[in-house]
Amino acid sequence: MKIILTQEVSGLGTPGDVVEVKDGYGRNYLLPRGYAIRWTKGAEKEVISIRRARAAREIRDLDHANEIAQQLSGLNVKLSARAGSGGRLFGSITPAEIVDAVKAAGGPSLDRRRLELPSPIKSTGSHHVRVRLHPEVVAKFDVAVLQSK
Structure with a gap:
């Protein structure tokens, strides 16, 4: 299952990352808790705004x-x-x-x-x-x- 992370998940990635996870993990854990959204072509555009928000909060270096x-x-x-x-x-x-x-x-x-x-x-x-x-x-x-x- 291909998903887009909306929050940081340790060991998986940071907001805006597109990752591939097992179906059960995505469907039963990540999606219901709001840690991720399903990947679609339309959702791919949302990644840009997520990354922009992350860059504003992130420690520079x-x-x-x-x-x-x-x-x-x-x-x-x-x-x-x-x-x-x-x-x-x-x-x-x-x-x-x-x-x-x-x-x-x-x-x-x-x-x-x-x-x-x-x-x-x-x-x-x-x-x-x-x-x-x-x-x-x-x-x-x-x-x-x-x-x-």
């Missing part, structure tokens, strides 16, 4: 990725969330909240889909977050989760 990694390493990111006794949160911290906190702390704007959390953040304290900025560059920074009153 390796040097730019290293520059952003430097900015992130010196950043002091703090989030406040409601928590019960013992520091356990009511819910969890989402990648979108982390991206907003980075921007509020004076950092660069990031794509929430590029954040790599080893496990969901469900407690107060300091947590390690990784961001894949470029295939060769992974930035690491700490997020301090504080209990709101």
